[in-house]
Amino acid sequence: MPRLLIIDDEEAMRSLLREALQGSYDIIDTGDPVEALALALEQKPDAILLDLALAEFSGFELCQTFCSLSATQRVPIFVITGKPAAEYKDFCLNLGATEYIEKPVDITRLRSLLAEQLKAKPLERRKESRIRISIALKLKGADVSGKTFVILTATENASARGFLANCAAPLEIGTQVEVYLCAKSERYAGRARVVRTEWRDTPRQRYGFQFIEKPSDWILE
Numbered sequence: 001m002p003r004l005l006i007i008d009d010e011e012a013m014r015s016l017l018r019e020a021l022q023g024s025y026d027i028i029d030t031g032d033p034v035e036a037l038a039l040a041l042e043q044k045p046d047a048i049l050l051d052l053a054l055a056e057f058s059g060f061e062l063c064q065t066f067c068s069l070s071a072t073q074r075v076p077i078f079v080i081t082g083k084p085a086a087e088y089k090d091f092c093l094n095l096g097a098t099e100y101i102e103k104p105v106d107i108t109r110l111r112s113l114l115a116e117q118l119k120a121k122p123l124e125r126r127k128e129s130r131i132r133i134s135i136a137l138k139l140k141g142a143d144v145s146g147k148t149f150v151i152l153t154a155t156e157n158a159s160a161r162g163f164l165a166n167c168a169a170p171l172e173i174g175t176q177v178e179v180y181l182c183a184k185s186e187r188y189a190g191r192a193r194v195v196r197t198e199w200r201d202t203p204r205q206r207y208g209f210q211f212i213e214k215p216s217d218w219i220l221e
Contacts, residue, residue: 001026002118005045007036007062008080009054013103017049017080020107025114033057037065040072046118048072050097052081052088060095067096074196076117080105093199117197119173132157135219138186141177143169152182160220162192162210171207173197179209181217190215 002025008014009031018027028043030036033054040048048066052059059079066072076098081088089100099113135155142148147169155163171177171194179189189211196208211218 002046002114003028003043004047004049004114005029005036005039005043006049007031007033007054007059008049008051010051013051013080017105021111021114024111033059033062036062040066040075041069044071045075047076047078047114049078049080052079052083052092060092063092063095063097078110078113080110090202093202094204096198098198116173119195131159131220133219135163136182137163137165137189138180138182139165139167139169139177140180141169141171141175144172144175145170156206158220160218161214162195162208164196164198164206164208166204166206168205170201170205171197176212177209179211179215181219187217189218 004021004025004027006014006017006027006029014029018029021027028039030039050059050063063077066075066077078099078101079092079097080101080103082103085100085102092100098117101110133155135158137153137155139151139153149169151167151169153165153167155165157164173194175194176191179192181187181189190213192209192211194207195210198206
């Protein structure tokens with residue numbers, strides 16, 4: 001059962017989220033930001049629900065810390081706050097948050113977003129070591145509306161079976177694309193599917209891709 005860490009200094013809010021999500025998730029919660037950091041490192045949650053208005057440390061600081069630590073940097077962070085999206089959403093997404101949800105929480109939407117993110121299990125994301133490398137690529141596929149696209153991009157990191165790259169087209173978890181290496185000449189590498197999304201609905205949205213089969217021509221073995 002996926003594990004959620006809920007961080008909110010209002011007991012009523014933590015109770016509401018526990019009641020709404022229990023049965024589908026193993027839930028741990030705290031209102032103490034120092035304890036929250038310790039729990040994240042010890043309990044290894046699959047996702048974090050984070051309020052921004054906390055005592056001692058702000059949710060912004062915690063978000064930045066989670067996104068900078070190797071043990072937690074790939075854990076999806078759902079910011080759940082009463083602060084208006086118009087003022088804070090872009091800032092939080094640029095810090096590394098996965099989603100920004102305003103209170104009062106739409107529980108149906110929250111469940112849907114959690115399910116989408118947790119389709120790509122952490123073990124799947126981390127089973128191969130990745131290196132920071134820029135590889136020029138061309139991606140071909142269809143976006144969430146069915147519109148076809150051809151996009152030139154470059155990887156931020158890569159492994160023998162996958163890569164992280166920006167893509168302006170809106171994609172869903174599971175979407176498949178054709179991948180071409182663009183060096184001196186264009187070479188077909190294989191088909192890959194989206195297993196992770198980051199900074200969605202922003203100019204910097206990017207995706208974690210995993211090859212469906214071993215790529216026929218790839219820079220890493």
